[in-house]
Amino acid sequence: MMIDYLYDGSFEGLLTVIYKHYHQEKAKGIYPLDLYQVNLTVPYQILQTNEEQAEKVYRAIQKKISYHDLRRIYYGYLSNDQEKEIKVLKYLELGFKTGPTISSLHGNPVVFDLQSIEKKVSHEVHRLKGLIRFSLLEQDILYAPITPDHDVVALLATHFCDRFRHENFVIHDTRRSKALLYNQGRSVIAPFEYEKLPSLAREEVLVRSQWRTYFDTIAIKERTNKKCQRNFMPVRYWENLTEIF
């Protein structure tokens, strides 16, 4: 009999589902608990995340498939794709059969599906490395709000913690109410909401207007091509850009 598994939305939770899929009933669907709509024809089970079982699956993926595919699965998990869980499951089912050659099967629909999701996520990570805009707040804190499509805060950490090693900064995913908080050497990703942000540092207004001046000046009027601009920098990212107003 096949059932729907409901998990807590964590990566370990998803790996626990994979474990159950192999050791108990097969999964028909996999859903985060808070998004599930009860379906009368399919029985469901709410799974408690089990660290030990998750760890076993994690190691099995690394050993029997590859680290590269483990990474691909993690990226898939971080995406906002509605069917990401089942796509991950199918990928793993195939992967445990083929081993590390799975990522060479470019024509296989199962591989194609997860590869496309992975690409979307890594593309957004790359974009945000450029598109994040910090504002300098009082008390010398750099603050950047973001509203990414995918849950990419964790994937931005290495880059920004190295680049801004001696700064204090907050990268705040306002859509998911979480943030990467960095304080000179220590970083943490945690649920984050603010009641009141410190106000802008005094020089912030001037620097912003300098940046806007530069942004406007550097465009060549004779080559204006706003469609091209939007292709590279989709409008959904504009709300957090200081140069566009």
Place this chain on the structure above:
Amino acid sequence: MNESTMEKLRLLAEGAKYDVSCSSSGTQRNNQGGLGSASNAGICHSWSKDGRCISLLKILFSNRCVFDCAYCVNRRTSDIERTSFEPRELADLVMSFYRRNYIEGLFISSAVEESPDFTSERVLTCLKILRQEYSFGGYIHTKVIPGTSQELLHQIGLYSDRLSINIEVPSPQGLQLLAPQKKPQDIFRPMRQITDTILDQKSLRAPGSRAPGSKAQSSKDQDLAITPFNSDGLPALRTNGRFVPAGQTTQMMVGASGETDRQILLTSEKLYQTFQMKRVYFSAYIPLVDSPLLPSLLSKPPLLREHRLYQADWLLRFYGFTADELFNDDHPDLDPDLDPKIIWALRNIKIFPIEINKASLDDLLRIPGIGRISALRILRQRRVCRVQYEDLKKMGVVIKRAKFFLTCNGKYYGGKDVIPEHIRAEELRSAKGLLRDDLIQSRLKPEPDPQISLFEPKHVSLISPTGFLELGGN
């Protein structure tokens, strides 16, 4: 920071915007103890209204110029407001932008204020403030002023990730005419120096290049003795920095002087070979100056021509083509309607169709509609299982283009007519519907030599929305 920095920023960015390069790629560097790092792939931070990426703060150090190059907005005789940065003023501006993640680094260029060495000296001071005082680890691209002394150029190279010297005019005659104060050797000598120094530096890292008992080598080992001017017998410099890790680039104007596409691409091919350039950029000439030597102020920039040149440039750099293959004596310019790869394929239709499951990488790359990524995917999958026709789309192959030129497991999918004219008509039909059928018909007839006027380019409206992809920061 004050009001006047703002005014300088406006004036000096205005003067720098015609430089094409904004790429921040080619260096991988972690934080150096201060602010900033560099990422090998480069990072774009924004896109301006012309669709070009903003990666670096692209700016002139000064627009006070003693040169009088006909095509340039900053030439001596031009009636514009003049100003210069102070070295620290610019360094502070870079830091305040970088800290807010506006930019990936600095692209500094300058007009020739007083003399080449005077200007380079000031630029060097600014770079030293950034690198030494602020431990700035971001990307720095410096444009070399023609005529700068060897010693200064070497110093600047030690603080920069990339250097460039713009050729601007692709032929010596044109240069003589348009930029009488620039001599070809002022451009090529520093290029040679940069290439030689990079090669020297590399040879010091190569296996077997260390004396017995010296430290083991590693790619992170930066404590190298570099002999910069060995050919001239000048003393060796000992330095902790790496010289221009991201290599050198150059830029040529398209459509300002009368060169054909063939001449332009042969020149750039030579530049890639001789100086190991990372990139040769093209800039469609935008008429800013009313001069009898140049296209009229009313002519539009040849954007489509520039786009085709970049496509051809890609073929040279990533697809194993040579410049000569793209032209024949009847066609010294690229076809404005179709991309150079499909034109090449139509002229060499005899080698097609190519069997996907047998062809080498080089042959796969010759198929229109197959790029490097899809070609490599085909090779990867072939090691495990055969490639089916249905797989190609998932691999990123553009089927509507590629199907005429390939077979998959022996089967041809392009329909009955394989004559080049048919394929050409199909291609034109799919060219965004901008061409009418009668135009297609007229295109199918054998054409006389296309006498494309360089100064009044046709078909500018055909430029595709992604036409500036090549200008991106990566």
